[in-house]
Amino acid sequence: MENMELLSLALSYLEENLNQRITTDDVARACFCSKSTLEKLFKYVNNISIHDYVIRRRMTKAAMDLIQDKDRGILDIALDYGYTSNEAFTRAFKQIWHCNPSELRGRTRGYELYPRLLVDPTLQGEKHMKKVDISELYDLIKERRDCYFILCDIRHLVPINEIAIAAGDMAIIESLNRMTKVAGEEDVVFRVDGDEFVLLTDSCDLSYAESLVEKIKAMNGTPIVYEGREIPLSLYIAISRLDEEEIISHHKMHLHFRNIIDEFKKEEDY
DSSP states (O other), X not given: OOHHHHHHHHHHHHHHTTTSOOOXXXXXXXXXXXXXXXXXXXXXXXXXXXXXXXXXXXXXXHHHHHHHOTTSOXXXXXXXXXXXXXXXXXXXXXXXXXXXXXXXXXXXXXXXXSOOEEEOTTSOSGGGOEEXXXXXXXXXXXXXXXXXXXXXXXXXXXXXXXXXXXXXXXXXXXXXXXXXXXXXXXXXXXXOSSSEEEEEOSOOOHHHHHHHHHHHHTTTXXXXXXXXXXXXXXXXXXXXXXXXXXXXXXXXXXXXXXXXXXHHHHHHHO
């Protein structure tokens, strides 16, 4: 089986079984390959182990459940994702979100901290197979084709990850929190790549988008605190719209988001 097909099958199996007890051995059997082959390929392409990917996806979905279904008990949601006690669920949850489930439940909106990964058959080379699934937002994006997008990217995430992967995770959460904090009631914040994020406004007024940008910029330099160490966090920020050609497919939208922020980063760093 080609590597691309193998990864696609593995990611599909994982997504379909997030509510089940699954091991890497289970995934390997479902993909008709050895455990070591699958682990090496998955880590090489996605820069994360299968185990860590599963935890991140479970905690992302659990967080959305906590916010969207406030009448359900936390233990009920924990059981949905394979945790038999509040304590075990809370430990896993804090590892990803850096807060307790009850704290996050108090929010009025959520975001996909770790969106589902997909393999893109139109891209060549193992390091370029990965993309993020934004299909659930596709119809909304099409409806708002004339609205403005605010695209953000973390400045110097690599040095933060070199301090600790957990510090990088905190930087990602804080970036999304800053965007969510300034977003209007009908605006939507989502993650499109490792450290690239979009705030989809519900406005065709450029001045509205520019006002949000200024609010996000005002937080640049404010540090996150990891194990007592202050780490300054700043974002690249750009404004854009989509044209008709770019909303034809999820892939073209994703490329547009990446290209806009990449061009903006070059201008900023020049």
